[in-house]
Amino acid sequence: MLKQIEGSHAVAEAVALCRPEVICAYPISPQTHIVEGIGEMVKSGEVKNCEFINVESEFAAMSVAIGSSAAGARTYTATASQGLLFMVEAVYNASGLGLPIVMTVANRAIGAPINIWNDHSDSISQRDSGWIQLFAETNQEALDLHIQAFKLAEELSLPIMVCMDGFILTHAYERVDMPTQEQVDAFLPPYEPRQVLDPADPVSIGAMVGPEAFAEVRYLEHEKQMRALELIPKIADEFKAGFGRDSGGLVRGYRLDDAETVIVAMGSLLGTIKDTVDEMRAAGVKIGVLGVISFRPFPLSEVRAALKGAKRVVVVEKTFAVGIGGILATDIRTAMDGISILDYTVVAGLGGRPITKKSLHALFDKAVRDDLPALTFLDLDWNIVNKQLERERQKRRSGPVAENILRDVGGSHVAQHS
Amino acid sequence: MFEVRIHGRGGQGVVTAAEMLSIAAFEEGHHAQAFPSFGSERTGAPVVAFCRISDHEIRLREPIMNPDALIIQDPTLLRQVDVFAGLKKDGFILINTKNTFEELGLEDYVRDWPANRLCTLPAIDLGLKHVGRPVPNVPLLAGFAALSGKLELESVCKAINAKFSGKVAQGNIAAATEAFNLVLARAKDASKEVANA
Numbered sequence: 051m052l053k054q055i056e057g058s059h060a061v062a063e064a065v066a067l068c069r070p071e072v073i074c075a076y077p078i079s080p081q082t083h084i085v086e087g088i089g090e091m092v093k094s095g096e097v098k099n100c101e102f103i104n105v106e107s108e109f110a111a112m113s114v115a116i117g118s119s120a121a122g123a124r125t126y127t128a129t130a131s132q133g134l135l136f137m138v139e140a141v142y143n144a145s146g147l148g149l150p151i152v153m154t155v156a157n158r159a160i161g162a163p164i165n166i167w168n169d170h171s172d173s174i175s176q177r178d179s180g181w182i183q184l185f186a187e188t189n190q191e192a193l194d195l196h197i198q199a200f201k202l203a204e205e206l207s208l209p210i211m212v213c214m215d216g217f218i219l220t221h222a223y224e225r226v227d228m229p230t231q232e233q234v235d236a237f238l239p240p241y242e243p244r245q246v247l248d249p250a251d252p253v254s255i256g257a258m259v260g261p262e263a264f265a266e267v268r269y270l271e272h273e274k275q276m277r278a279l280e281l282i283p284k285i286a287d288e289f290k291a292g293f294g295r296d297s298g299g300l301v302r303g304y305r306l307d308d309a310e311t312v313i314v315a316m317g318s319l320l321g322t323i324k325d326t327v328d329e330m331r332a333a334g335v336k337i338g339v340l341g342v343i344s345f346r347p348f349p350l351s352e353v354r355a356a357l358k359g360a361k362r363v364v365v366v367e368k369t370f371a372v373g374i375g376g377i378l379a380t381d382i383r384t385a386m387d388g389i390s391i392l393d394y395t396v397v398a399g400l401g402g403r404p405i406t407k408k409s410l411h412a413l414f415d416k417a418v419r420d421d422l423p424a425l426t427f428l429d430l431d432w433n434i435v436n437k438q439l440e441r442e443r444q445k446r447r448s449g450p451v452a453e454n455i456l457r458d459v460g461g462s463h464v465a466q467h468s
Numbered sequence: 469m470f471e472v473r474i475h476g477r478g479g480q481g482v483v484t485a486a487e488m489l490s491i492a493a494f495e496e497g498h499h500a501q502a503f504p505s506f507g508s509e510r511t512g513a514p515v516v517a518f519c520r521i522s523d524h525e526i527r528l529r530e531p532i533m534n535p536d537a538l539i540i541q542d543p544t545l546l547r548q549v550d551v552f553a554g555l556k557k558d559g560f561i562l563i564n565t566k567n568t569f570e571e572l573g574l575e576d577y578v579r580d581w582p583a584n585r586l587c588t589l590p591a592i593d594l595g596l597k598h599v600g601r602p603v604p605n606v607p608l609l610a611g612f613a614a615l616s617g618k619l620e621l622e623s624v625c626k627a628i629n630a631k632f633s634g635k636v637a638q639g640n641i642a643a644a645t646e647a648f649n650l651v652l653a654r655a656k657d658a659s660k661e662v663a664n665a
Contacts, residue, residue, distance in 0.1 A: 054494035054630075056487070218529055223490045223502040321527030406530040 051228050057189035057219040060226045061154060061212075062087030064193035066097045067234040068152075068200045070126045071241075072118035074103040074111045080131040080166065082156040082220045088126075108133040112140035112151075119149040120255050122246040124200065127151065130216055131158035134172045138179070145180030145271065147255055148245065150203035152196065153181075156216040157317070157368075159401040163452040167402020168216045170317065170368040174345075174377055180271050182210040182278055183346040184298065185316040189219050190226045191343075194297035197229070198285050200238055205281060206274050207244040213345075215318040217402070229293055237292045275347040282344055300349035302341040303356050305331055309338030310361040311418050314353075314382055316342045319366065319398070319405055326410040335418055342378065353385035362392040364417045366410075366428075370397040375425045392420060398428035434458055469522045470618065471532045475551045476541030479511040481605035484631060485539070486517035488609055491627035492619050493521040501526040514549050521618065535559060539612055541591070541604050543572060558582055562612050562651075564591040564604040583658040587615045587651055598643035599636065610644035614651035621648045 053060070062084045065073075073092065075085035092102040103118075105111045111127050119125040129137065134155060144151050155173040159165040173183055184199065186192035192214040199210040214220060245255060259267055279300065286299040296302075304324055306312065313323050320341045330337050340356050342349075357363055363386070365379035374380075376395035383393060394417055399405045409429050416422045434455055441448045448454070472489060476482035483504040490502035498521050505516035518532040533553075537560035540551055555561070558581060563569075565588045569578050578586055589611045591604030599606075606628060613619035621644065628640045 052494075054491045054500065218503070221503055223487045223500070224526070225494060225499055318529050322529045325528050404531050406533070407528065 051230070052225055053228050054223055054225055056083060057192060057214065057222050057224070058083035058156070059087050060189050060193045060228065061196055061214070061220075062091065063228055064196045065126050065152075065154075066091050067229065067231055068126075068197055068238055069124065069235075069240075070097070070100050071123035072101050072103065072115070072125045073127065074105050074114040074118065074125070075127050076105050076108050076111050076129070076133065080129070080133045080156075080158055082128060082130065082154070082216070084128045084154055084156070084220070108137040109140060112137040112144060112153075115151045115153075116140060116144050116147065116149055119144070119151050120147070120245075120247050122241070122243045122248070124204075124241040125149075125151045126153070128154035128156065130156040131160055131166070131172050134176065135160060138176070141176060141179050141181065143256075144209045146267075148207045148271070148274070149209055150200075150207050150241075150243075151209040152199045152203055153209065153211050154192075154196070155211045155213045156220045157213055158216040163401075165401040168218050168368070169400050169402070170213070171400075173211055173213045174369045176211070177346060177377065180208075180275075181346065182208055182275065182344070184210065184212050184282075184344055185342065186212065186214040186219065187302075187318060187320045187341060187343075189214075189222065189224050190295075191297050192219060193226055193228070194289065194293070194295070195343075197234055197238060198289055198298050200241075202278065202281055202285050204241050204243075205285075206278055208271075208274050208278070213317065218318045227293075227295070233292055237289065279344075279347050279349055282347075298343055300342075300344045301352045301356060302343060304339040304341070306338035306340065306356060308336050309359070310336040311364065311414065312338050312340050312357055312360045312362075313364050313366060313414065314340045314342065314357075314378065315366045316345060316378065317368065319368065322405055322407055323366065323410060326407050326414060329407075329411065330414060330418075335414075337414065337418065345378070345381075348381050348385075350381075350385045353382060354389070357382075357386055357391060358389055360391055362394065362417060362420065364394045364396060364414065364422070366396045366398050366405075366413075368397075368399045370395075370400075394422045394424060394426065396422075396426045396428055403429060469520055469526070469528075470537070471535045472519045472521070472537045472539065472612070473532050473535040474517045474519070474539040474541065475545050475549060476515055476517075476605070477511075477545070478513045478515050480515070480541045481603050482515040482541060483517045485541070485605035485609050486519045488606070488624070488627035488631055489519040489612070489619075490521075491630050492609075492613070492623040493519070495623040495626045496619060498523060499526050505531065514545060537612065537616060538562070539608050540564065541608060543567070546572060546574070552577065558585055560585050560612070560616050561587070562608060562615055563588045564608055566590045566593070583661050584655055585615075586658075587611060587654060589647060589651060591647065594643045594647050598646070599639040606640045607643045607647035610648040611651040614648045615655060621645060624648070 091097040159169045160171040367378045379395040486502040490500035493500035502519040540563040543565040591607040594607040595603045
């Protein structure tokens with residue numbers, strides 16, 4: 051059924067349709083309306099056979115998720131930003147133990163400086179945690195990916211983060227096609243654990259493993275993610291058969307035929323990029339887009355196949371590795387190993403800075419002329435940067451950077467519209 | 469694509485207004501995308517929300533920088549925020565105030581504007597009268613539907629019912645109906661003026 055609803059609420063309804071049995075969440079900031087929405091549905095009885103556990107922190111949220119998943123319950127939670135960081139120790143345990151928890155990460159920046167806005171720093175910081183990470187382009191895809199995620203997680207016995215842009219998607223009202231309970235039931239069978247704490251057949255989960263077998267256990271985690279590379283497209287195909295739309299998969303190309311320049315990105319930014327690329331295509335530029343949906347596992351061969359005919363690749367990413375540059379870009383380069391393609395990394399949208407079509411257009415124009423440096427920070431205000439650098443040169447005790455810069459920009463750091 | 473920017477203050481239902489606008493447009497079969505200017509919400513602080521309406525899927529995710537229409541929920545913002553930034557020439561302007569554009573000091577700004585694109589509405593009074601609270605968002609939304617001719621009153625009422633229930637919904641529907649008819653009557657007068665000019 052078509053509905054005009056908030057992204058968070060759409061995800062809440064989709065998770066409810068997946069018949070979760072335990073939802074544990076820390077309900078205050080950084081959190082979204084998702085768990086609030088499901089909490090209401092559990093309380094009203096709309097979601098049956100489900101326990102909503104209000105925990106005292108994100109660390110507790112993931113710890114309870116581990117416990118309930120190990121006990122054989124379909125388990126869901128959601129977090130973002132510092133909340134994700136606070137649960138990290140347990141995040142690694144969830145994947146290390148192979149527990150099929152599904153968690154929404156409503157992507158937000160990480161402080162300091164304190165910032166509540168969108169970028170991808172939070173989930174990307176957990177790139178190597180052993181969780182599968184799927185990035186949604188729209189609210190429709192976000193809700194669809196949650197339904198697919200439970201199936202994928204439970205088939206492999208691995209946890210999954212469904213990443214959706216905080217605010218930009220979570221707080222946006224847009225049209226979504228909400229599936230029926232029958233459709234979801236036909237697609238997603240009841241949870242059949244591969245390992246479970248069962249009093250009738252007791253086992254322990256969480257052994258200490260020494261050097262004699264640690265590498266093997268970790269290798270098997272990797273092997274599972276390699277299997278996910280095969281399973282993700284299959285599940286997307288099954289989803290299409292049942293629900294009638296393309297959602298998920300590993301990567302998604304747009305206007306890639308004969309494209310000499312390919313823009314690579316993840317998440318909701320792809321929409322603005324596609325609009326920009328349409329304009330440039332109309333002006334005769336051979337440019338296309340590659341959206342990466344599955345960031346972990348990373349689909350090396352699919353990316354390689356999509357990019358091999360291009361002359362240049364521009365990776366636009368909403369976070370970066372301080373001290374080197376692009377993160378997604380590094381994976382893209384690995385995929386292009388041995389192929390001669392120029393590649394450019396662009397860091398954009400940090401801490402909620404709007405990414406405009408105008409800026410992208412100018413950026414892509416430069417890229418097409420091979421007039422871009424290897425690493426670009428989109429729309430960076432060099433006056434502000436240089437002023438602070440000068441201040442540091444002039445005076446040893448030059449003060450805290452964030453406070454200095456806020457004074458320089460006149461305190462109007464909340465860009466309402468630029 | 470038709471783009472609307474709503475300015476107001478925390479507590480005035482700015483974000484809700486944009487969301488309801490998107491629901492009303494959806495009810496008429498359009499694609500619509502509503503989103504707030506993201507920030508830490510505080511009562512009384514300037515707030516902006518956006519709504520795009522289109523007959524095609526909306527992929528663009530940037531803030532609305534060149535709106536086709538502005539709804540200003542609090543006239544005191546005129547002295548604090550550049551509410552008109554990027555407004556398209558001859559775009560719709562609807563302001564919550566008992567005063568006229570002249571009295572607000574906007575005479576020069578709107579000098580060449582077509583009269584049927586401009587409207588002021590005492591939305592706080594309508595909110596107080598029908599809902600019992602000084603919330604201007606719903607009357608302005610209905611006023612905007614009338615001014616722009618983009619939406620039927622019925623769609624606005626459907627959006628109200630999607631957001632509110634019981635007495636609050638009824639009161640808001642009454643406020644919306646009065647606002648819609650008020651602006652429609654004024655728009656007719658303004659069109660006559662334009663025709664006579």
